[in-house]
Amino acid sequence: MKLYHAPRAVNPERTFNFLKAKGKLDAVEIAEISIMEGEHKQPEYRKLSPFAQVPVLVLDDGTKITESRAICTYFEGLFPDPNLMGNDPKEKALIEMWDRRVELMLMLQFAMWFRNAHPMMAPLEKPQVPESAAKSEKSAKRFAERLDAHLADNEWLAAGRFSIADITLYLTCGFCNVMQWQPNKELEHLGRHYGAVKERLG
Ligand SMILES: N[C@@H](CCC(=O)N[C@@H](CS)C(=O)NCC(=O)O)C(=O)O
Structure with a gap:
């Protein structure tokens, strides 16, 4: 799976650091997007993120997940330890x-x-x-x-x-x-x- 990330932007940093806290950064391919250079507004990127926002997680079957917290929920299910979203x-x-x-x-x-x-x-x-x-x-x-x-x-x-x-x-x-x-x-x-x-x- 591939995570589209924009370093220093707070929403992408949320998913990135969530994965880091799980010790699983090596489980995803990271592609960096420059917001200041407008890469997120390019037609190719809009095919992944219709609202032209970062982050996006693209699964191996082509499913696209946007919204930083939704991506974190997916990671939580995939990598349950350490638990970061609650046990009960x-x-x-x-x-x-x-x-x-x-x-x-x-x-x-x-x-x-x-x-x-x-x-x-x-x-x-x-x-x-x-x-x-x-x-x-x-x-x-x-x-x-x-x-x-x-x-x-x-x-x-x-x-x-x-x-x-x-x-x-x-x-x-x-x-x-x-x-x-x-x-x-x-x-x-x-x-x-x-x-x-x-x-x-x-
Ligand atoms: N609710 C979305 C917000 C995503 C978002 O706004 N990302 C910002 C970077 S922190 C962005 O892509 N901004 C591009 C723009 O405003 O053109 C999420 O949690 O992922």
Whole structure:
């Protein structure tokens, strides 16, 4: 199977690091796509990803899976150890709950801020809307504080153990650097969590 990956872009990094945490990077062929050079908008790539997004996983039978979390779900089924999405219904629900919170209330809000404010994003986000950037910045910063408060009482985000939710949060914090925002440096418990995930992923 072949994973279309864009290094440094947060959604592709999510699938890549999920697979890395499973110790299975060698199980897939990796093809790098340059978003800044517009490779994801080329007709050949659109045949794999109709919405022109990265990542995409193409299975040996030709099936195409997009959506980073769906790709992670496929990897979880294929490579069950270590478990990163929950062992029983309660763990699965708690891990999904926190992973979706991070994705929707931090990653997505930050992405809207970044896309609407950073000059590098001007070719991809037309038009850039400063009001949207300001609103999303506020939402992302507010949610980072809520995550920090949760991590003050919890070593890991969900179910008392390392999971995909921790990977999503760690990568999102790293991604925030592009706007010179480092939530893991500003917020004590996010910082402790960031260091722990970094050590774990190696
Ligand atoms: N919900 C999708 C989002 C994928 C996505 O937006 N990927 C970004 C890179 S992080 C992309 O391909 N952007 C290209 C563009 O905006 O033109 C997922 O989780 O895979």
